[in-house]
Amino acid sequence: MEEPLPAGGAGGDGPCALLPAAALALDGDEDDLELFSKDASLMDMNSLSPTMPTSPLSMINQVKFEDEPDLKDLFITVDDPESHVTTLETFVTYRVATQTSRGEFDASEFAVRRRYQDFLWLKGRLEEAHPTLIVPPLPEKFVVKGMVERFNDSFIETRRRALSTFLTRIADHPTLTFSEDFKVFLTAPDGELSAHKRQGPGLLSKVGQTVRAAALALRGVRGRPAEFEAMSGFLEAFSQKVGLLHKVSQRICKEEREYVDEMKELGPIHALWAELEEDLADTLQGVAGCLDRCCQATERRLRGLAEALLPVVHEYVLYGEMLMGVMKRRDHIQAELESKAEALTYKKADTELLREEVGKLEDKLECANTALRADWERWRQNMRHDLTSAFTATAERNVRYYEQCLATWESFLAAQSDLYAKEPPEDKP
Amino acid sequence: MEQAAPDLERPLQPAPLEPLGHPDAGPEAAVGEEAEGAPDEEDPGDRTMTENNFCLKKIEISVSEAEKRTGRNAMNMQETYTAYLVETRSVEHIDGPSVLTDSLWRRYSEFELLRNYLLVYYPHIVVPPLPEKRAEFVWHKLSADNMDPDFVERRRIGLENFLLRVASHPILCRDKIFYLFLTQEGNWKEIVNETGFQLKADSRLKALNATFRVKNPDKRFTELKHYSDELQSVISHLLRVRARVADRLYGVYKVHGNYGRVFSEWSAIEKEMGDGLQSAGHHMDVYASSIDDILEDEEHYADQLKEYLFYAEALRAVCRKHELMQYDLEMAAQDLASKKQQCEELATGTVRTFSLKGMTTKLFGQETPEQRESRIKVLEEQISEGEQQLKAKNLEGREFVKNAWADIERFKEQKNRDLKEALISYAVMQISMCKKGIQVWTNAKECFSKM
Numbered sequence: 001m002e003e004p005l006p007a008g009g010a011g012g013d014g015p016c017a018l019l020p021a022a023a024l025a026l027d028g029d030e031d032d033l034e035l036f037s038k039d040a041s042l043m044d045m046n047s048l049s050p051t052m053p054t055s056p057l058s059m060i061n062q063v064k065f066e067d068e069p070d071l072k073d074l075f076i077t078v079d080d081p082e083s084h085v086t087t088l089e090t091f092v093t094y095r096v097a098t099q100t101s102r103g104e105f106d107a108s109e110f111a112v113r114r115r116y117q118d119f120l121w122l123k124g125r126l127e128e129a130h131p132t133l134i135v136p137p138l139p140e141k142f143v144v145k146g147m148v149e150r151f152n153d154s155f156i157e158t159r160r161r162a163l164s165t166f167l168t169r170i171a172d173h174p175t176l177t178f179s180e181d182f183k184v185f186l187t188a189p190d191g192e193l194s195a196h197k198r199q200g201p202g203l204l205s206k207v208g209q210t211v212r213a214a215a216l217a218l219r220g221v222r223g224r225p226a227e228f229e230a231m232s233g234f235l236e237a238f239s240q241k242v243g244l245l246h247k248v249s250q251r252i253c254k255e256e257r258e259y260v261d262e263m264k265e266l267g268p269i270h271a272l273w274a275e276l277e278e279d280l281a282d283t284l285q286g287v288a289g290c291l292d293r294c295c296q297a298t299e300r301r302l303r304g305l306a307e308a309l310l311p312v313v314h315e316y317v318l319y320g321e322m323l324m325g326v327m328k329r330r331d332h333i334q335a336e337l338e339s340k341a342e343a344l345t346y347k348k349a350d351t352e353l354l355r356e357e358v359g360k361l362e363d364k365l366e367c368a369n370t371a372l373r374a375d376w377e378r379w380r381q382n383m384r385h386d387l388t389s390a391f392t393a394t395a396e397r398n399v400r401y402y403e404q405c406l407a408t409w410e411s412f413l414a415a416q417s418d419l420y421a422k423e424p425p426e427d428k429p
Numbered sequence: 430m431e432q433a434a435p436d437l438e439r440p441l442q443p444a445p446l447e448p449l450g451h452p453d454a455g456p457e458a459a460v461g462e463e464a465e466g467a468p469d470e471e472d473p474g475d476r477t478m479t480e481n482n483f484c485l486k487k488i489e490i491s492v493s494e495a496e497k498r499t500g501r502n503a504m505n506m507q508e509t510y511t512a513y514l515v516e517t518r519s520v521e522h523i524d525g526p527s528v529l530t531d532s533l534w535r536r537y538s539e540f541e542l543l544r545n546y547l548l549v550y551y552p553h554i555v556v557p558p559l560p561e562k563r564a565e566f567v568w569h570k571l572s573a574d575n576m577d578p579d580f581v582e583r584r585r586i587g588l589e590n591f592l593l594r595v596a597s598h599p600i601l602c603r604d605k606i607f608y609l610f611l612t613q614e615g616n617w618k619e620i621v622n623e624t625g626f627q628l629k630a631d632s633r634l635k636a637l638n639a640t641f642r643v644k645n646p647d648k649r650f651t652e653l654k655h656y657s658d659e660l661q662s663v664i665s666h667l668l669r670v671r672a673r674v675a676d677r678l679y680g681v682y683k684v685h686g687n688y689g690r691v692f693s694e695w696s697a698i699e700k701e702m703g704d705g706l707q708s709a710g711h712h713m714d715v716y717a718s719s720i721d722d723i724l725e726d727e728e729h730y731a732d733q734l735k736e737y738l739f740y741a742e743a744l745r746a747v748c749r750k751h752e753l754m755q756y757d758l759e760m761a762a763q764d765l766a767s768k769k770q771q772c773e774e775l776a777t778g779t780v781r782t783f784s785l786k787g788m789t790t791k792l793f794g795q796e797t798p799e800q801r802e803s804r805i806k807v808l809e810e811q812i813s814e815g816e817q818q819l820k821a822k823n824l825e826g827r828e829f830v831k832n833a834w835a836d837i838e839r840f841k842e843q844k845n846r847d848l849k850e851a852l853i854s855y856a857v858m859q860i861s862m863c864k865k866g867i868q869v870w871t872n873a874k875e876c877f878s879k880m
């Protein structure tokens with residue numbers, strides 16, 4: 001539930017000032033619109049032979065993290081989206097190209113085609129293997145409501161970038177990067193991946209896990225350590241703030257879009273007027289030119305906002321949700337331990353096995369907590385870095401935008417004053 | 430076709446204007462503060478105020494206050510209106526202090542009355558327009574309500590501007606009714622109405638789109654009318670778009686205020702980022718609130734454009750007046766020609782033109798030679814009178830064209846000066862806005878980078 005944003009700056013009555021969260025609500029708020037209908041694990045993807053890998057230089061722009069740039073030995077790009085139409089469904093595959101110098105990889109370059117579901121599978125596997133590590137979030141599964149074409153270009157582009165970020169983050173994670181599933185994902189020829197997928201835990205055992213998990217969830221955790229309590233508290237607040245930040249950023253994009261659309265008319269009108277006039281024509285043409293240039297600058301600014309700021313903020317919105325899941329899983333392990341430990345206190349005989357189990361669970365919890373603790377710190381640092389640089393870049397972009405517009409108008413004035421100097425200046429009150 | 434009173438056709442001579450302030454001083458220097466240079470010597474010996482060496486005494490006019498009033502209107506109903514304080518000051522020496530000479534209250538309808546009077550008595554002058562009666566080209570933040578204080582304030586400025594324009598016009602400034610408007614509060618309306626100007630107004634001028642089949646209009650006026658139509662169209666289009674752009678810009682800035690709030694809340698849960706977020710949030714608030722001043726300035730610019738939107742109408746009116754005069758002239762000439770022909774036919778006995786008399790003659794028998802003679806005589810009188818009238822009309826027409834064109838040239842220069850200045854001031858506004866933007870975002874950037 002979002003709390004309404006109370007009034008802030010001056011000029012209170014305009015609908016744009018101080019919008020309650022409802023007014024900020026995205027028109028395209030994610031509603032679940034099922035995109036894929038069939039169980040795609042039964043489908044074979046078009047097997048496309050790996051294309052020539054791209055040069056390392058093109059991968060540099062994927063590198064976002066400053067931690068250990070010199071030690072990076074795995075570079076991944078996601079590009080070349082392709083639409084596939086079969087009788088049962090339509091889907092998009094992306095080319096995933098890898099460059100690595102790691103020994104455990106059979107070659108130094110790979111290129112495979114993957115679809116969204118494959119990414120989803122990878123994420124699931126990583127979460128399963130490392131329940132309390134912070135696995136990066138995936139872009140949303142479902143199409144945003146309101147889009148007419150399911151796969152319009154901008155949607156695919158946004159998703160492509162997010163998928164790329166996803167893989168790069170895994171590659172940069174000290175633990176996840178060595179995951180076998182990850183390696184398979186990056187390297188297995190397309191047909192082989194489906195086979196590898198089927199090796200996962202069977203459906204039945206999954207069901208069993210879910211039932212147990214539900215039971216434990218009901219029971220709840222007894223004593224959550226203070227540090228995780230604090231973590232949880234922070235997460236809740238953070239999620240809310242970042243959600244608002246996202247909404248505000250989207251709203252700004254929308255307003256700027258509409259501003260640009262209106263502004264586009266302004267220059268041409270002045271040009272039209274110039275045609276009517278003789279003495280004024282020069283000045284009017286000058287103004288028309290400035291308006292056109294400022295309009296273009298505004299478009300660039302808008303693009304920057306949409307391409308550089310929004311995706312970052314959005315990712316952290318997803319992170320927020322993801323992290324809640326991580327906290328739950330940690331709690332789950334603790335709950336498991338507590339339930340077993342409780343059972344132990346009631347048992348009189350045959351405690352040997354149970355004691356062993358409890359011991360194992362204690363270790364498990366210890367590991368889980370340690371892993372989470374470390375990863376949390378790392379995540380906090382990344383978060384701080386990512387959001388800071390995204391906003392700094394936005395501010396920088398805005399400064400440049402205003403500087404460009406300033407230069408335009410100043411040169412117009414300079415040209416005018418050359419002519420103006422010939423006329424006696426008017427006395428203005 | 431309405432018969433206009435003959436004395437309307439010649440340049441009117443309103444009663445000579447007493448010099449302001451000093452009864453025994455020479456011709457007044459009724460030059461407003463905003464005078465665009467010294468008024469030209471352009472009047473022929475027609476005018477009773479002949480001397481044009483304006484003394485150095487200057488007049489300052491201001492509409493300094495606006496006040497809400499209630500009163501009873503013509504139908505004895507309670508109404509609320511706004512009254513404006515019109516103050517006139519005279520300045521003894523160039524840098525000397527100004528002395529308040531007159532101060533009275535006027536309401537918008539009285540300004541309208543003044544203008545309508547001027548329109549009738551100076552048809553060859555491009556009469557300065559009044560600020561709009563109702564708020565148009567509003568964007569959401571502006572109110573369309575006439576009692577809204579912002580609207581009243583902008584109207585106050587517009588009314589002052591109107592008076593200054595009239596005062597600085599070389600011809601209009603000498604008008605007695607204008608002088609009385611500034612100096613005599615009570616009874617002024619009656620005096621204006623006593624001039625009977627409403628009766629003299631040619632109602633055809635009000636019929637904006639009525640066309641008259643004018644065979645030989647002065648081409649310059651036709652082009653000018655076309656220009657004024659185009660100007661009106663382009664300026665109103667511009668104002669409409671500008672209003673929409675202002676609306677959108679307002680939205681962009683204000684939404685950033687929400688960043689301010691969220692940053693502030695977020696800073697509460699962060700340790701290292703806390704301070705940076707707080708200050709960044711503050712800058713977002715500054716950014717959001719900066720738009721109010723920016724757009725207020727732009728509103729003044731829009732008002733300057735609006736003035737010329739309305740001026741275009743005044744320009745059109747002068748062109749229409751010429752058209753009407755030309756039309757009347759051509760009609761009179763046509764009438765004269767037909768009478769001459771009738772006369773000729775009667776004299777020679779040939780009937781070429783159809784006339785009722787001719788028909789009745791045929792039906793009821795020939796007329797007597799005496800009857801014919803008397804008819805010829807009447808016609809000859811009419812012809813002679815008509816010729817004189819035509820001559821006079823011709824003269825008036827040429828006078829009108831000459832005087833009107835002189836004022837139009839004056840107006841053109843004024844327009845070019847004013848609009849150029851307005852456009853430049855628009856550029857200055859944009860520059861100021863950009864500079865503010867640079868400052869705010871540079872500050873914000875610094876805060877962000879320290880987070």
